[in-house]
Amino acid sequence: MRDTASRSPQRRHRNRAWLAAAVLPTTLALGVSLAPAATAQSSGSSFSDQIRPSDPPQRTPISTEYPSVDNLPAGVEVDRVEWITDRRIAIFIKSAAMPGELIQVQMLLARDWHSSPDRDFPEVWALDGLRAREDESGWTIETNIAQFYADKNVNVILPVGGESSFYSDWQRPDNGKHYMWESFLINELIPTLDNGFRSNQKRAVVGLSMGGTAAMNLAQRHPHIFDFVGSFSGYLDTTSTGMPAAIKAAQADAGGYNSDNMWGPPNHQDWIDHDPKYGIENLKDMSVYVSAGSGTDDFGRPESVATGPANPAGIGLEVLSRMTSDTFVRKAREAGVEPIVHFRPSGVHAWPYWQFEMSQAWPHIANALQLSEDDRGVDCTTGGAIAPVAANASGTIGGCVTNEYPVGDDGARQDFRNGSVYWSPDTGAHALFGRIHARYQAVGGPSSWLGFPTTGEKTTPDGKGRYVHFENGSIYWTVGTDAWEIPGDMFNYWGTTGWEGGPLGYPTGAAEEINGGFVQPFQNGSVVRTPEGENHWVRGAIAAKYGELGTAAHELGFPTSDEKLIRGGAFQEFQNGNIYWSAGTGAHVIKYGKIFDAWGAKRWEQGEFGYPTADHAAIPAGGEVVEFQNGTIREIFGRVQEDLN
Amino acid sequence: MRTPVTTGLIAATLIGALSLTACGGATVEDTGATATSVAPLDRAPRSTEASSEQSSEKEAEDADESAAASSSREPGPDRPAAPQPQDQGAREVDEVPAQEAARSPQDVDYLGALTDQDIDVAGVEDQLIGTATVVCNPEGTGIDQATVPAVAGQLVEQGRTDKSAEELTQLIVDNARQAYC
Numbered sequence: 001m002r003d004t005a006s007r008s009p010q011r012r013h014r015n016r017a018w019l020a021a022a023v024l025p026t027t028l029a030l031g032v033s034l035a036p037a038a039t040a041q042s043s044g045s046s047f048s049d050q051i052r053p054s055d056p057p058q059r060t061p062i063s064t065e066y067p068s069v070d071n072l073p074a075g076v077e078v079d080r081v082e083w084i085t086d087r088r089i090a091i092f093i094k095s096a097a098m099p100g101e102l103i104q105v106q107m108l109l110a111r112d113w114h115s116s117p118d119r120d121f122p123e124v125w126a127l128d129g130l131r132a133r134e135d136e137s138g139w140t141i142e143t144n145i146a147q148f149y150a151d152k153n154v155n156v157i158l159p160v161g162g163e164s165s166f167y168s169d170w171q172r173p174d175n176g177k178h179y180m181w182e183s184f185l186i187n188e189l190i191p192t193l194d195n196g197f198r199s200n201q202k203r204a205v206v207g208l209s210m211g212g213t214a215a216m217n218l219a220q221r222h223p224h225i226f227d228f229v230g231s232f233s234g235y236l237d238t239t240s241t242g243m244p245a246a247i248k249a250a251q252a253d254a255g256g257y258n259s260d261n262m263w264g265p266p267n268h269q270d271w272i273d274h275d276p277k278y279g280i281e282n283l284k285d286m287s288v289y290v291s292a293g294s295g296t297d298d299f300g301r302p303e304s305v306a307t308g309p310a311n312p313a314g315i316g317l318e319v320l321s322r323m324t325s326d327t328f329v330r331k332a333r334e335a336g337v338e339p340i341v342h343f344r345p346s347g348v349h350a351w352p353y354w355q356f357e358m359s360q361a362w363p364h365i366a367n368a369l370q371l372s373e374d375d376r377g378v379d380c381t382t383g384g385a386i387a388p389v390a391a392n393a394s395g396t397i398g399g400c401v402t403n404e405y406p407v408g409d410d411g412a413r414q415d416f417r418n419g420s421v422y423w424s425p426d427t428g429a430h431a432l433f434g435r436i437h438a439r440y441q442a443v444g445g446p447s448s449w450l451g452f453p454t455t456g457e458k459t460t461p462d463g464k465g466r467y468v469h470f471e472n473g474s475i476y477w478t479v480g481t482d483a484w485e486i487p488g489d490m491f492n493y494w495g496t497t498g499w500e501g502g503p504l505g506y507p508t509g510a511a512e513e514i515n516g517g518f519v520q521p522f523q524n525g526s527v528v529r530t531p532e533g534e535n536h537w538v539r540g541a542i543a544a545k546y547g548e549l550g551t552a553a554h555e556l557g558f559p560t561s562d563e564k565l566i567r568g569g570a571f572q573e574f575q576n577g578n579i580y581w582s583a584g585t586g587a588h589v590i591k592y593g594k595i596f597d598a599w600g601a602k603r604w605e606q607g608e609f610g611y612p613t614a615d616h617a618a619i620p621a622g623g624e625v626v627e628f629q630n631g632t633i634r635e636i637f638g639r640v641q642e643d644l645n
Numbered sequence: 646m647r648t649p650v651t652t653g654l655i656a657a658t659l660i661g662a663l664s665l666t667a668c669g670g671a672t673v674e675d676t677g678a679t680a681t682s683v684a685p686l687d688r689a690p691r692s693t694e695a696s697s698e699q700s701s702e703k704e705a706e707d708a709d710e711s712a713a714a715s716s717s718r719e720p721g722p723d724r725p726a727a728p729q730p731q732d733q734g735a736r737e738v739d740e741v742p743a744q745e746a747a748r749s750p751q752d753v754d755y756l757g758a759l760t761d762q763d764i765d766v767a768g769v770e771d772q773l774i775g776t777a778t779v780v781c782n783p784e785g786t787g788i789d790q791a792t793v794p795a796v797a798g799q800l801v802e803q804g805r806t807d808k809s810a811e812e813l814t815q816l817i818v819d820n821a822r823q824a825y826c
């Protein structure tokens with residue numbers, strides 16, 4: 001339901017950052033480290049800000065599964081995989097090189113990932129810039145990379161995080177972390193992808209800015225692993241006069257990192273070992289792509305891809321990218337390596353240009369990965385019952401990226417750029433997309449208990465929700481609650497309260513199996529299926545109390561009635577007790593037994609004791625007690641003791 | 646080659662916008678009506694919307710195709726116009742076959758002054774002008790402090806001058822200020 005390419009960049013960060021930058025001292029000597037900037041925080045600094053991706057909308061992970069990946073290095077394991085869309089996953093890896101936080105790597109799945117489950121695919125790695133975020137790659141925030149690759153048969157690998165890291169192994173910890181990105185990517189990620197994520201071990205690596213430098217470093221330092229390397233506005237000379245200082249200033253600016261902790265002082269061997277102009281020999285068997293703009297702002301010109309006017313940092317950084325890339329290309333040609341060079345006659349250091357370069361580099365990437373014509377892009381037709389549905393939904397799901405292929409017992413599926421159409425003889429053809437589609441994928445698609453969709457995506461009467469009905473259930477989505485499947489019987493019982501328009505609202509989670517039954521959370525209550533297959537709902541304060549107790553896992557057990565309204569309040573019966581509620585007393589548990597019976601003999605809540613004011617509790621010295629509005633009933637050594645206030 | 650791709654980008658944005666529109670404009674149907682017996686997609690009320698989506702999508706796809714077609718073509722000469730033979734002597738800047746041609750009088754003054762200092766500016770004119778831009782408008786970011794010495798270092802590395810990077814740094818700053826600030 002969201003399209004990354006359609007997001008408006010949020011400028012809030014930049015404004016704040018420039019404001020902060022304006023108050024930084026500017027008494028800085030030429031060629032000297034910009035020490036004052038080192039105190040700046042990531043979110044409040046200056047000159048690499050225009051390459052920092054804007055905040056993406058907050059998303060709740062929608063699925064978790066635990067694949068086992070064999071033969072990984074000791075200490076490395078896949079912690080979990082989350083489905084973001086049906087074609088995009090987030091892999092969380094426990095790293096031995098960078099222990100502590102899990103490392104997230106996102107992956108855009110190859111076009112035929114679902115239709116050819118036995119196939120392996122080449123990979124395109126896309127590295128981020130200096131201001132890489134911890135939650136999502138700039139490539140998915142700032143470019144249309146997911147849409148661009150939707151019809152291409154490669155897995156796109158997007159490491160997440162590594163602000164200012166150059167994806168390098170750092171000499172020392174800095175800023176509370178010890179970056180060991182190169183070790184992670186090469187020694188841990190590659191076996192992870194090879195063993196668990198259908199890699200055919202042909203790889204391209206590209207990156208923008210810092211990621212361009214890093215792509216070149218990774219390719220040069222591990223040439224047997226990569227078939228293609230692409231630098232989009234990278235810094236390809238890191239040691240000539242002025243460049244170490246510029247990199248130092250940029251790292252201080254992007255998160256307050258100290259270059260000395262990365263590669264040591266500027267004359268250290270590590271700087272040389274990471275200077276792309278010195279590693280050209282290792283690129284002889286590889287396809288090498290280098291691009292940069294000129295540093296000229298072309299915003300507003302008819303052919304420009306720019307989305308806004310350039311700022312001084314965007315100009316200065318692109319000048320450095322271009323000059324160092326030019327130096328690199330000259331050295332490469334001297335060494336007999338002929339890079340594919342796209343030096344644009346204009347353009348600055350900004351995402352719209354890198355999105356453009358991504359598309360320009362693609363045919364060369366496809367050549368290097370030896371992709372067949374079919375794997376390079378769309379070659380599909382839409383027919384039969386799927387055709388009219390696809391045509392009707394084309395504004396949402398886009399053009400086809402596969403032909404139809406069999407799914408489920410007797411059905412078919414066809415994938416489109418932003419969704420899929422499912423067909424079976426009993427259900428007809430329906431288009432799915434967005435989060436509901438991702439959830440359907442995560443649950444297992446047509447082979448799962450949901451079966452095939454029986455409708456397309458529809459809007460709820462309140463305008464806030466979207467839903468799709470399936471053979472054996474439904475999936476409901478809103479922006480705040482995300483997409484959740486509801487089994488058919490529980491859906492029908494929810495219907496007795498008026499569905500999302502009733503007191504329960506929308507589902508907020510999947511149905512959880514408890515002691516042979518199921519409990520599904522909604523905004524204001526739950527719907528329950530007992531182990532015997534009966535349905536009930538709980539709502540409001542009684543549902544909150546039931547939830548607080550752990551629902552059916554509590555000794556109360558499953559509900560045996562829905563909520564019943566009574567004079568002054570409400571109550572609900574469960575297997576082993578009731579929950580009573582009134583506005584003045586709140587919701588409280590009373591278990592069946594002698595106290596309950598004694599209270600019942602006094603006409604329950606309508607009698608002299610009134611409503612319970614606390615949950616049924618144990619007395620530490622032995623026995624049980626329930627406090628009521630007008631008294632207390634205890635059971636001690638089997639004897640009931642009633643005390644009115 | 647760039648124009649169709651630009652169109653492609655616009656088209657991609659258009660698809661995004663349409664998908665959001667389509668989401669908001671989908672048929673509103675009472676859930677009660679579809680609860681037990683599932684109703685077919687009710688297309689009648691949205692026929693106009695649907696047809697306009699289709700035509701937009703067709704345009705978008707056409708644009709996509711042309712973008713794909715152009716990008717799958719092997720690019721022509723990959724070498725940029727920029728790098729010029731390096732063994733030429735100093736020349737008047739207005740003789741340089743500038744790809745974007747139009748240089749302002751300030752540009753001509755600035756590049757001319759650097760050329761007069763025996764700096765070979767051919768092919769890096771835009772980068773030197775960009776450097777001057779940040780010299781005059783650093784906006785307190787320090788970008789000028791980072792850029793100028795590194796640009797000087799690259800001029801040395803590319804063999805465009807016999808001067809030291811320190812000397813060049815000062816020359817660029819002085820001439821940029823004189824021409825633009």
